[in-house]
Amino acid sequence: MPSHRNRSHTTQGIILMRKPWKESSFILDVLTVDFGRITVLAQGVRRQRKAMEGMFESLNEAEWVLHKSPESEWFILKDITMVTPHLYDVNLPTSALMQAAAELLLKLLYDDMEAVQLYQLLKEYLAYVVKVQRNGIAVLWRFMLRISLIFGFPLFLNRCVKCSKPPQAFGAYYPQLNGLICTSCLHPAHRDVVIPLTPTASDLFIKLPHIGSMLDDITISIPDGRLITDVLLIHLSQHFNRAITLKSLELYFLAP
Numbered sequence: 650m651p652s653h654r655n656r657s658h659t660t661q662g663i664i665l666m667r668k669p670w671k672e673s674s675f676i677l678d679v680l681t682v683d684f685g686r687i688t689v690l691a692q693g694v695r696r697q698r699k700a701m702e703g704m705f706e707s708l709n710e711a712e713w714v715l716h717k718s719p720e721s722e723w724f725i726l727k728d729i730t731m732v733t734p735h736l737y738d739v740n741l742p743t744s745a746l747m748q749a750a751a752e753l754l755l756k757l758l759y760d761d762m763e764a765v766q767l768y769q770l771l772k773e774y775l776a777y778v779v780k781v782q783r784n785g786i787a788v789l790w791r792f793m794l795r796i797s798l799i800f801g802f803p804l805f806l807n808r809c810v811k812c813s814k815p816p817q818a819f820g821a822y823y824p825q826l827n828g829l830i831c832t833s834c835l836h837p838a839h840r841d842v843v844i845p846l847t848p849t850a851s852d853l854f855i856k857l858p859h860i861g862s863m864l865d866d867i868t869i870s871i872p873d874g875r876l877i878t879d880v881l882l883i884h885l886s887q888h889f890n891r892a893i894t895l896k897s898l899e900l901y902f903l904a905p
Protein backbone atom coordinates (compact mmCIF):
# COMPACT_ATOMS: atom_id res chain seq x y z
CA MET A 650 0.00 0.00 0.00
CA PRO A 651 1.24 3.51 -0.70
CA SER A 652 2.54 5.41 2.30
CA HIS A 653 0.88 8.76 2.85
CA ARG A 654 3.49 10.09 5.26
CA ASN A 655 4.71 13.49 4.06
CA ARG A 656 2.50 12.98 1.03
CA SER A 657 5.22 10.72 -0.37
CA HIS A 658 4.11 7.59 -2.14
CA THR A 659 6.10 4.47 -2.87
CA THR A 660 5.21 2.20 -5.73
CA GLN A 661 6.62 -0.10 -8.38
CA GLY A 662 6.42 1.13 -11.93
CA ILE A 663 7.66 0.62 -15.47
CA ILE A 664 8.45 3.58 -17.75
CA LEU A 665 6.34 3.45 -20.91
CA MET A 666 7.72 6.64 -22.42
CA ARG A 667 9.95 9.56 -21.57
CA LYS A 668 10.06 13.03 -23.04
CA PRO A 669 12.59 15.78 -22.39
CA TRP A 670 11.07 18.65 -20.45
CA LYS A 671 12.60 22.11 -20.35
CA GLU A 672 16.40 22.08 -20.16
CA SER A 673 17.10 19.53 -17.51
CA SER A 674 14.06 17.39 -16.80
CA PHE A 675 12.07 14.46 -18.11
CA ILE A 676 8.36 13.85 -18.21
CA LEU A 677 7.72 10.14 -17.79
CA ASP A 678 4.70 8.06 -18.57
CA VAL A 679 4.81 5.32 -15.93
CA LEU A 680 2.61 2.27 -15.46
CA THR A 681 2.45 1.69 -11.70
CA VAL A 682 1.02 -0.93 -9.38
CA ASP A 683 -0.63 1.56 -7.02
CA PHE A 684 -1.72 4.51 -9.13
CA GLY A 685 -2.33 3.08 -12.59
CA ARG A 686 -0.77 4.97 -15.47
CA ILE A 687 0.66 8.27 -14.26
CA THR A 688 2.77 11.21 -15.41
CA VAL A 689 5.96 11.75 -13.40
CA LEU A 690 8.14 14.83 -13.55
CA ALA A 691 11.82 13.99 -13.01
CA GLN A 692 13.26 17.42 -12.30
CA GLY A 693 16.84 18.36 -13.00
CA VAL A 694 17.96 14.82 -13.72
CA ARG A 695 19.39 15.59 -17.16
CA ARG A 696 21.79 18.05 -15.53
CA GLN A 697 23.30 15.28 -13.45
CA ARG A 698 25.67 12.49 -14.37
CA LYS A 699 24.92 10.45 -17.48
CA ALA A 700 24.36 7.40 -15.27
CA MET A 701 21.39 9.18 -13.77
CA GLU A 702 19.94 9.78 -17.21
CA GLY A 703 20.14 6.02 -17.79
CA MET A 704 17.70 5.55 -14.92
CA PHE A 705 14.95 6.93 -17.11
CA GLU A 706 15.19 4.75 -20.18
CA SER A 707 11.94 3.47 -21.58
CA LEU A 708 10.84 0.15 -20.00
CA ASN A 709 13.02 0.54 -16.92
CA GLU A 710 11.31 -1.16 -14.01
CA ALA A 711 11.94 0.64 -10.73
CA GLU A 712 10.85 1.39 -7.19
CA TRP A 713 9.55 4.92 -7.11
CA VAL A 714 9.21 7.46 -4.32
CA LEU A 715 6.82 10.12 -5.56
CA HIS A 716 5.30 13.29 -4.29
CA LYS A 717 1.83 14.26 -5.38
CA SER A 718 0.71 17.81 -4.99
CA PRO A 719 -3.05 18.12 -4.55
CA GLU A 720 -3.21 20.86 -7.20
CA SER A 721 -1.60 18.83 -9.97
CA GLU A 722 -2.27 15.65 -11.90
CA TRP A 723 1.47 15.08 -12.04
CA PHE A 724 3.66 13.20 -9.61
CA ILE A 725 7.07 14.63 -8.74
CA LEU A 726 9.98 12.21 -8.54
CA LYS A 727 11.68 12.12 -5.13
CA ASP A 728 13.73 8.96 -5.42
CA ILE A 729 14.14 6.00 -7.73
CA THR A 730 15.74 2.58 -7.30
CA MET A 731 16.29 0.49 -10.39
CA VAL A 732 14.86 -3.02 -10.38
CA THR A 733 15.36 -4.11 -14.02
CA PRO A 734 16.42 -2.06 -17.06
CA HIS A 735 14.55 -4.29 -19.50
CA LEU A 736 15.91 -2.78 -22.72
CA TYR A 737 19.52 -2.90 -21.57
CA ASP A 738 21.72 -5.06 -23.80
CA VAL A 739 18.91 -6.71 -25.78
CA ASN A 740 19.14 -7.25 -29.53
CA LEU A 741 17.21 -5.16 -32.03
CA PRO A 742 14.29 -7.53 -32.73
CA THR A 743 13.72 -8.13 -29.02
CA SER A 744 13.96 -4.42 -28.31
CA ALA A 745 11.33 -3.79 -31.02
CA LEU A 746 9.01 -6.40 -29.49
CA MET A 747 9.44 -4.88 -26.02
CA GLN A 748 8.82 -1.36 -27.25
CA ALA A 749 5.75 -2.52 -29.15
CA ALA A 750 4.25 -3.63 -25.83
CA ALA A 751 4.93 -0.22 -24.30
CA GLU A 752 3.54 1.51 -27.37
CA LEU A 753 0.38 -0.57 -27.14
CA LEU A 754 -0.12 0.21 -23.46
CA LEU A 755 0.26 3.91 -24.24
CA LYS A 756 -2.57 3.68 -26.75
CA LEU A 757 -5.15 1.94 -24.59
CA LEU A 758 -7.36 3.51 -21.98
CA TYR A 759 -7.71 1.73 -18.66
CA ASP A 760 -8.71 2.20 -15.07
CA ASP A 761 -6.52 1.51 -12.02
CA MET A 762 -7.81 -2.05 -11.58
CA GLU A 763 -6.97 -2.93 -15.17
CA ALA A 764 -3.61 -1.18 -14.77
CA VAL A 765 -2.58 -3.60 -12.01
CA GLN A 766 -3.29 -6.55 -14.30
CA LEU A 767 -1.56 -4.86 -17.24
CA TYR A 768 1.49 -4.13 -15.06
CA GLN A 769 1.78 -7.79 -14.10
CA LEU A 770 1.23 -8.85 -17.69
CA LEU A 771 3.89 -6.43 -18.99
CA LYS A 772 6.40 -7.65 -16.39
CA GLU A 773 5.83 -11.27 -17.37
CA TYR A 774 5.99 -10.42 -21.06
CA LEU A 775 9.30 -8.55 -20.76
CA ALA A 776 10.85 -11.35 -18.72
CA TYR A 777 9.68 -13.96 -21.22
CA VAL A 778 10.34 -12.31 -24.57
CA VAL A 779 13.98 -11.62 -23.69
CA LYS A 780 14.61 -15.37 -23.36
CA VAL A 781 13.05 -16.29 -26.70
CA GLN A 782 15.53 -16.89 -29.54
CA ARG A 783 13.12 -17.29 -32.46
CA ASN A 784 9.63 -16.14 -33.40
CA GLY A 785 9.34 -13.69 -30.55
CA ILE A 786 6.45 -12.03 -32.39
CA ALA A 787 4.26 -14.94 -31.23
CA VAL A 788 4.98 -13.92 -27.62
CA LEU A 789 3.69 -10.45 -28.48
CA TRP A 790 0.55 -12.05 -29.94
CA ARG A 791 -0.02 -13.88 -26.66
CA PHE A 792 0.45 -10.56 -24.85
CA MET A 793 -2.18 -8.97 -27.10
CA LEU A 794 -4.59 -11.86 -26.55
CA ARG A 795 -4.16 -11.52 -22.79
CA ILE A 796 -4.91 -7.80 -23.09
CA SER A 797 -8.17 -8.49 -24.91
CA LEU A 798 -9.01 -10.97 -22.13
CA ILE A 799 -8.34 -8.35 -19.41
CA PHE A 800 -10.76 -6.01 -21.16
CA GLY A 801 -13.41 -8.72 -21.46
CA PHE A 802 -13.03 -8.91 -25.21
CA PRO A 803 -11.46 -12.31 -25.90
CA LEU A 804 -10.57 -13.60 -29.35
CA PHE A 805 -11.63 -17.25 -29.44
CA LEU A 806 -9.10 -19.53 -31.09
CA ASN A 807 -10.85 -22.83 -30.37
CA ARG A 808 -14.14 -22.13 -32.11
CA CYS A 809 -15.63 -20.33 -35.06
CA VAL A 810 -17.38 -17.09 -34.16
CA LYS A 811 -20.26 -17.99 -36.54
CA CYS A 812 -20.99 -21.72 -36.13
CA SER A 813 -19.25 -22.11 -32.73
CA LYS A 814 -17.64 -25.39 -33.85
CA PRO A 815 -13.94 -26.10 -33.37
CA PRO A 816 -12.44 -25.13 -36.72
CA GLN A 817 -10.53 -27.34 -39.12
CA ALA A 818 -9.17 -24.05 -40.37
CA PHE A 819 -10.02 -20.38 -39.98
CA GLY A 820 -10.81 -18.57 -43.21
CA ALA A 821 -10.91 -14.97 -42.05
CA TYR A 822 -11.30 -12.45 -39.27
CA TYR A 823 -14.82 -11.12 -39.30
CA PRO A 824 -14.83 -7.62 -37.73
CA GLN A 825 -18.63 -7.38 -37.43
CA LEU A 826 -18.67 -10.51 -35.28
CA ASN A 827 -15.39 -9.64 -33.51
CA GLY A 828 -13.86 -12.99 -34.23
CA LEU A 829 -12.43 -15.63 -36.54
CA ILE A 830 -14.72 -17.60 -38.82
CA CYS A 831 -13.98 -21.07 -40.12
CA THR A 832 -13.46 -21.93 -43.77
CA SER A 833 -16.87 -23.71 -43.89
CA CYS A 834 -18.69 -20.56 -42.79
CA LEU A 835 -16.76 -18.25 -45.08
CA HIS A 836 -18.72 -17.50 -48.24
CA PRO A 837 -17.70 -15.43 -51.26
CA ALA A 838 -20.32 -12.85 -50.21
CA HIS A 839 -18.22 -12.09 -47.12
CA ARG A 840 -15.24 -11.13 -49.21
CA ASP A 841 -15.63 -7.40 -48.81
CA VAL A 842 -16.22 -7.39 -45.07
CA VAL A 843 -13.59 -9.83 -43.79
CA ILE A 844 -9.83 -9.98 -43.49
CA PRO A 845 -8.90 -13.24 -45.20
CA LEU A 846 -6.29 -15.50 -43.64
CA THR A 847 -3.73 -17.63 -45.43
CA PRO A 848 -3.76 -21.35 -44.50
CA THR A 849 -0.45 -20.84 -42.71
CA ALA A 850 -1.81 -17.87 -40.73
CA SER A 851 -4.87 -19.94 -39.79
CA ASP A 852 -2.56 -22.72 -38.60
CA LEU A 853 -0.62 -20.22 -36.45
CA PHE A 854 -3.86 -18.94 -34.89
CA ILE A 855 -4.89 -22.49 -34.01
CA LYS A 856 -1.46 -23.18 -32.51
CA LEU A 857 -1.31 -19.88 -30.65
CA PRO A 858 -2.60 -21.09 -27.25
CA HIS A 859 0.29 -23.60 -27.09
CA ILE A 860 2.82 -21.84 -29.27
CA GLY A 861 5.29 -21.18 -26.44
CA SER A 862 6.58 -24.75 -26.64
CA MET A 863 6.87 -24.69 -30.45
CA LEU A 864 8.79 -21.48 -31.02
CA ASP A 865 12.02 -23.24 -31.99
CA ASP A 866 10.28 -25.54 -34.48
CA ILE A 867 7.98 -23.28 -36.47
CA THR A 868 8.58 -20.68 -39.13
CA ILE A 869 6.56 -17.49 -39.26
CA SER A 870 6.85 -15.73 -42.59
CA ILE A 871 6.93 -11.93 -42.56
CA PRO A 872 3.59 -11.67 -44.44
CA ASP A 873 1.92 -14.03 -41.93
CA GLY A 874 3.60 -12.16 -39.08
CA ARG A 875 2.18 -8.89 -40.30
CA LEU A 876 -1.24 -10.38 -41.06
CA ILE A 877 -1.73 -11.92 -37.61
CA THR A 878 -0.45 -8.78 -35.91
CA ASP A 879 -2.88 -6.71 -37.99
CA VAL A 880 -5.82 -8.97 -37.10
CA LEU A 881 -5.02 -8.72 -33.38
CA LEU A 882 -4.66 -4.93 -33.65
CA ILE A 883 -7.97 -4.69 -35.51
CA HIS A 884 -9.57 -6.80 -32.80
CA LEU A 885 -8.29 -4.39 -30.13
CA SER A 886 -9.19 -1.39 -32.29
CA GLN A 887 -12.80 -2.63 -32.48
CA HIS A 888 -13.03 -2.69 -28.71
CA PHE A 889 -11.37 0.68 -28.14
CA ASN A 890 -13.09 2.36 -31.06
CA ARG A 891 -9.89 3.73 -32.46
CA ALA A 892 -7.35 2.55 -34.97
CA ILE A 893 -4.37 1.11 -33.10
CA THR A 894 -1.09 0.62 -34.94
CA LEU A 895 2.40 -0.20 -33.66
CA LYS A 896 5.28 1.69 -35.25
CA SER A 897 7.88 -0.07 -33.11
CA LEU A 898 7.19 -3.35 -34.91
CA GLU A 899 8.55 -2.07 -38.21
CA LEU A 900 12.03 -2.62 -36.78
CA TYR A 901 11.12 -6.20 -35.95
CA PHE A 902 9.89 -6.99 -39.43
CA LEU A 903 13.03 -5.47 -40.93
CA ALA A 904 15.25 -7.74 -38.84
CA PRO A 905 13.24 -10.58 -37.34
Ligand SMILES: [Zn+2]
Pocket residue numbers: 809810811812813814830831832833834
Ligand atom coordinates in the same frame (compact mmCIF):
# COMPACT_ATOMS: atom_id res chain seq x y z
ZN1 LIG B 1 -17.89 -21.80 -38.74
